[in-house]
Amino acid sequence: MIASLAETALDNPVWSSLALRHARYAQGGGLALRYRGDFSPLSAMSAAAPENVEAMRALVRIDEAIVMAGPHVPDTLTGWDVVQRLRLAQMIRRDRTRLPEPIDAISTLSTADVDDMLALVEITRPGPFCVRTVELGHFVGIRQHGRLVAMAGERLWIGDHREASGVCTHPDAEGKGYSRALLGRVINRMLDAGQTPFLHVECGNARAIAVYESLGFVRRAEIAAAVVKRVA
Numbered sequence: 001m002i003a004s005l006a007e008t009a010l011d012n013p014v015w016s017s018l019a020l021r022h023a024r025y026a027q028g029g030g031l032a033l034r035y036r037g038d039f040s041p042l043s044a045m046s047a048a049a050p051e052n053v054e055a056m057r058a059l060v061r062i063d064e065a066i067v068m069a070g071p072h073v074p075d076t077l078t079g080w081d082v083v084q085r086l087r088l089a090q091m092i093r094r095d096r097t098r099l100p101e102p103i104d105a106i107s108t109l110s111t112a113d114v115d116d117m118l119a120l121v122e123i124t125r126p127g128p129f130c131v132r133t134v135e136l137g138h139f140v141g142i143r144q145h146g147r148l149v150a151m152a153g154e155r156l157w158i159g160d161h162r163e164a165s166g167v168c169t170h171p172d173a174e175g176k177g178y179s180r181a182l183l184g185r186v187i188n189r190m191l192d193a194g195q196t197p198f199l200h201v202e203c204g205n206a207r208a209i210a211v212y213e214s215l216g217f218v219r220r221a222e223i224a225a226a227v228v229k230r231v232a
Helices: 007-011 013-019 050-057 111-124 178-192 206-214
Strands: 026-028 032-035 042-045 065-069 080-092 107-109 139-144 147-158 161-169 196-202 218-230
Touching: 007 013, 007 080, 007 161, 007 218, 013 026, 013 032, 013 042, 013 147, 032 050, 042 050, 080 206, 107 147, 111 139, 111 147, 111 161, 139 178, 147 178, 161 178, 178 196, 196 206
Parallel strands: 042 065, 161 196
Antiparallel strands: 026 032, 032 042, 065 218, 080 196, 080 218, 107 139, 139 147, 147 161
């Protein structure tokens, strides 16, 4: 059963999400999988062999950029422009203790809020976010005078493991505890559903890692990722 997937499925997180829980958002097959472009640029392969790379190429338009992530990101990619390589710390929260939600003004975000969410993402750059990313999970936010100034939500879904994602706060609203409060709401919702929260953060982002550790997350693994654009 999906819910019984072992934690090791997180070793290739994008693949594991697309292969099962998020299969309805997937394009590809047994060699390469990607999210449909309006949902996310994330993609993954089942191996780093040439045939897997070729299968991924068939899923991507020339001049289109995607994010390859997982243990099978090739060291060399002929026909692709490697825009950026990343090392991501995968963190997991096995602790079942609920977190405080000290701020009352938290609202659920939906497709009606997409324009505001994209505007916030453009300023804060929390990671890939597309016009239909909000449909991958439950998102919450905080508004000030009608303007969305902070949000957090869910993305990958692997068995009973759920990824917290899209965590960001507008520079004008920093220092007010909004991200902690929103993460508290997101994580508590996962715990109530019997899920185990996990997330990804750049290995060099010591400040964010410290915040996540203070919320009960621990490092589980390092995940390779690369922003690549097909050029041939």
